[in-house]
Amino acid sequence: MTGLGRRELGGPADFERELSESKAREAALAAVLGIMRRGPSELTAVLESVAMNAVRLCAADNGSIAQLKSDGWRLIANVGDIDQESMERNWGNQPIEANRRSLTGRVLMDRRTTTIVDAQADPEYDAGVGLFNVRSLIGVPLTRGEDIVGVLILRRQEPKPFTPEQVHLLETFADQASIAIENVRLFNETKESLERQTATSEILRVIAASPTEIQPVLDAIAESAARVCGASDAHVYRVEGQVLKQWAHFGPIPGLASGESLPLSRGSVIGRSILDRRAIHIRDAVDLDPAEYPISSQLQRRWEFRTALSVPLVRHGIGIGGIAIRRTHVQPFTPTQIELLETFADQAAIAIANVELFQTVERQRGELSRFLSPQVAALITSEQGAKMLEGHRRQITVVFCDLRGFTAFAETAEPEEVLGVLREYHRVMGELIVEHRGTLEHFAGDGMMIFFNDPLPVERHELQAVRMACAMRESFEEMARAWQKRGYELGFGVGIATGYATLGRIGFEGRYDYGAIGNVVILAQRLSAEAKAGQILLSQRVQAAVETDAETTAVGDLALKGFTRPVPAFAAESVKTPARS
Template sequence: MPLSENIPLRHLLKRQEMELLLQEFSALSPGGALILTETDGQQFAAVGDWEPPDLTTALPQLLQGQMIQHANFIALPLLVKLNFLGALLARQPINQTALRCLHGSLILLLTQALETRDVARETLERYREINLLYTIGETISASLNPQAIYRLVLEGAGHTIQCNVGGILLLSAEDPTQLSVESCFGAADCADILREIGEEILDKTCRAGQAIITTKLRAASKLNTILCAPLKTQKKLLGMILLGRVSDETIFTAGDEKLLATLSGQAAIAVENAQLFADLKRQHDAITEMKRYTDNIFASIASGVITIDSEDAVVTLNRAAKKILQVQADKTIGRPYAQALPGLGPKITSLINAVKAQNAPLTGHELQTSLPHKESASLRLHISPLKDKSQSASGVAIVLDDLTERRQLERRVRQVRQTFERYVAPQVVNQLLSDPARVKLGGERHTVTILFADLRNFTAFSEQHEPETLLEILNQHLTLAVEAILSEEGTLDKFQGDAALALFNVPLPQPDHVLRAVRAALNIQQATAELHRRLPPEHRLGFGIGITSGPVIVGNVGSEAIHNYTAIGRSINMADRIQSQAKAGQILLSNAAYQQVRDRIVAHELGLIRLKGHAEPDLVFEVLDVAT
């Protein structure tokens, strides 16, 4: 009896479920034992303490579906659909009726499992075929190279349809009876073999436009079966795709035939499209050459120039106009301007009509429009009437300049100014405006130094004074902080009630950003001390300042109309935690920031301090002065 593939029980059944099933049946035969074995004799599931016998000598009988019965045990083969899956062993004494029921139940479960497996395999096979057709179709439709199309289709067919030899054969343009091998894989002499096969079956299959599976070939002594599909468009036979299997392989299936026929159809259409595109390109090149001299007349003019006749058809347009509007001469000249000039034609109808009616030019008109390659374009137009020798109107001439980049630059400058002039020193704004492209307003990772200055005892202070007095005193102190930060070209991120947050090393790089932050903090404390000499004692507030350095994400947060340039990251929280430990008049520095300026400042190590939210204490330094 010929057997199919060897399938382990563990791929079909669940071990725990089988052990429960064996336990239920073993209850009908006290003292007995039941074992399910794999084809190699390994136990899959068992009930009872029993060392099963070696069935090696009995394997031929089991493979034939015969039961093995001894005085001490019974072995029943698990044979389903020509698949020998293992054996059911039972130790005597055993209830024969229960054993047959158990064996029948196992055969039923295995039959269902194999059917489910076959359905899943078939579904997966169909999915692979559909995915192959989709992938190849998507790829070759984007390709304009026939050789690349043929190679992709042959590779896809060879990967999906089991075969040993494959190739694409094309008919000669000069002699349609001659075949040449465009691409092939397999044996070293596959090209010669496939050419012989193709010549033998050419009339039988390809000219009729039908795919076939054949096993009767004189030329294919090494091959057992051949699968052939024609490469044919509606009007022309291009060639064929051939796949072959050697003599010890099974023959191709109807599914293989349908799949290869679909692939060949896709390839033929894609190749035909590529050839049509090549023909169109050759025609375009010919037209371009014919118009070359006309283009050269206008080549030296930087502005775009378009002339329109009295019937509103485009007569000429120069190279600059084609570049600005992204149009081609052969698709524009002779057509009505309203249709031939996308994004421009419909919007200038009223302007052209006014020029014709008044017989006077229109100059310096700026137009906002959208073009195929630009969602928003700014064009400056000059429209003048054209007159023939008799001074009669014969159309209009349009001169246009693309101001899009200039207007974008102006908007960029305004955006930079609006974004940064509230946060950074005027000289930094001027540097940004000298090259606005240097600034990317989206989120970017940067290493920055963060300065966090907070007024101490402000809550208690606010409870003792009127709001007007409170706001005046608060602004006096925060103004000092802002001036000190901007004097070191820092970026004022935000005010948080009675605190100010500043960033250094953004938006422009500052090699000494940590030192700048330290100097700004010292200036804040010095300016605060000077302010206190002019204020009564009850109005004096002190800053506690924390400084750290580390990576953050900086960029605009908000909407297009309203946004703030700010930073987000753990280092921001670190600066806040450090300043919370600073007393009024104190400047505390993280270890990361201190290591960058240790030789340029005078500082005192405060030791390890446990900061809120940190599992381990952090080393903190108190800044006393800048080193001289």
Template structure:
């Protein structure tokens, strides 16, 4: 009998091992296959977008983008402009001392709005004229003359049929260069002959889209018909450096453009590093200002490379950028130029995907072994550490411009371990424990009983709902910790948290987080709480009273416990469990949550104890004390903040405070630049206003 039982146990272990091997093999095959799909590629590319954006290496002072924006179209005229207006603009750029100019507009049609152009059109239709069109003012001729005053790169389009060839730059190849991998087209659509002869160079305007339609690359070198052409940004770089030959070293896989040594990359494309809207806007100059002779704006062009194009949708130059927004093609070309100037080139090895698939397989095997031989908690720690190590290493490599997928190998280890270590029979018990652990120490007993009785009343995996968020912290806590004994400090904090969490739970709040000296309480989660802004305000008042009593205790006075500061706001938020299989945190994400945290910090600048945000104030049918309108870090618009009136405040005093705050709010104040003394003085009209 014992021998039979031993055989049964061995058979069970064998079945488990086979199941683990099957799980690891399935996860490896699925993730390896997914990595080559459109979805896998898009996920990987978007991850690279986020990580390379952290590098922060792109310069913004050059090139300067002269933008034919909507204001320019309104002031100068609708598009297309007469070439005479373009000539005026190019001439102004030349007069300003720009060192080189690239025009991100395809000028492939003759001007038909100048006198000469109109005359030519009439002649084509057989209308007899008493004047020779060649003797009339010609916008194309004017533009060509303006181009002759500054090295000008004209844009060339890629076309499915052969067009008139343009002059290629001198290209010197060291050894043998096989151009089969370059982006190519059957022909080109180039500028008209009247402009072609006066151009200093020609660059490809086309920008290749990724599988998801996002523009992540600019071309360095393309093959159009039978000739090789640089991208617009490359040719502008070359002309800005005196138009030296382009040197190609196939062995090193680099292209030398003057002083710039640029990796050729896959297909002769350079990956763009995402640039913020603010950085892009900083290098823009409106074409209207250049034409109007705005001295301050024109001065920015001196000694710099310039790209002329348009951000106006009417010109059709908008492309999908890495952040999902529409970005003008001039900005993408400018990003490429700036990257070359900064020497920042994200590189992905040709065989990177193969090695990442190997890493997926290795991660699955390690997770299998952890699930088979380690205790669940130990295995989770080991696999979690390995996954985090891969994510961290790959992220650091990507930020350092070597693109490595941080997601799929880590996902392989995590998924394999989770599937291999969890039993179906334990799934329901684990869910029950998770609900209990998530809420029993954060909610009132009545709410916990309600959740236990009706689990469907909450959605742990995430939902959008209106919440009121409340944050607290202790004034002067950092200074107190440096002077206090560890045991005394921890004991005091335990007692303090016992007081304030009891107050929060008594007011139907959910204690979401306790971090250091801070508490985060959420109202109207995880179940509905009618009139939750009022509950939150009542909680804030009770917290102020309870913490004041606690501050008066001998233990608190001995350590110098400071006042409790409170901030709250109301708005929509995403709430739910965040975390991995072993560690979950029910929390909220949204502007109102961030705002409540900022408002708690605002107390130290305003000298208040409770700051109430606009979202909460507008939902309360109460007479609140206005504090003014402030610019708060992280929020684009000024915010009106309030607090509660002291009980002894009379109506006359309230009216005086309202008048003073109204006068102060005419221009919002930057809250981080205030001190309580400066704020009180401003209310009293005793100091000049602080710059907003």
């Protein structure tokens, strides 16, 4: 006989009962779905609704949902007649393993819905014996793919089996709970991924904005590590010799006092992490062996933290520091959080390397500036420097200057006197070259060559060269008056020319100069040789470029060595327009 025939024979009362139960099941399932539609933040409400409706519709005395979390199995929903304290004590005191001692263990072992008709008569069941007044139990797995992520548990105080209809309904509720848990997992993974990306992007932004300072980067890393990893606080340490100094700290747990340090040893978790160059994860710092971790055991009593994680900052295979995050309660960090903290450590190591590299370049640039023109020193250490050093063409203005009467002076004066005069002369002239943005090509005894508009462009470089030469002449006159009192008769002459030249690296491996080659260089040198004491000779092109801004007089055509025709020359008297500030 069919089921329909049996139901008809049962009479209207049975039909009405079955219809009422069907409607109740549908209403319960719809209520759970309604809560699920509110969003992933309602997981607790969904699971409590599942447990409550399961207990009510399956005539159970109480029910629970257990979920597998990162730190083990946890009861996350309890409904009905349950001694909450006994329940938490029982679940907290024993791990859940796949065996027949407990209902959840049997579900994990059999990987399917499991029932115990009478727990008191089951010789293999001993979980909760003496704690709960339970006879019949049923456990339904909550699954994600092939994994069991939770168990829906119902209990009866009387030994009464669950019917097939009730088992089917419970499995439907379990499917709903599994979907809710999976939705929350996906939502949290997406949220955490976004937080990780945001945190790492923020640190990269700070690194880019602070190429010369490490402190803002480490402060940002400490804050992000604590926030994104769900820690109570974060510390960043650096190695200084044989001790660890606190570099940055974020969070309410106290850190090292000002001036305090830790020995760099395996006696602390952070020290061992740095020395062994690996992450060390402590589930509960209360359980640390004082013989193995004497420093961390003392710090745990001092600061009362529980779970701790330390990762090293490694550079060139050497631990240069470390990051430690802690929690004030026992909750192990997830593999994702450990991996993220290692990423933060890598970023910190990169930031430290960047700052050290920048400081090295700046130090080298400063050292180079003692021997080279500042512009050339900057060029050598710049990104485009290599290309420019290879050689290029540019219009420049070249200035040659030297002392008149220096040879006779050097023949009669003591070497110490000669060096004293040159040092003062080079110092004063060097300051004026830098002030006027000229590039010093070389010193040659009492002579020097300067050019403008390379490697840095100089607006109206012809006028800037003339302005510098006039300033040099004025400063020289002051020095010359002092030298005359000591019997030194010296004069100062300058030649200036403008035109195109080839500029770049000149020399050989191990000894290079940055120089200019071309007729403009030769012309400036020849004009300098022709200049009388106190005279600044300009080429015709320089004269044309500065005639509206400088007082000049025509000298006439000069027969210069190496030139087949006479060269027009002009003498600069002064500059009429002031220099731009």
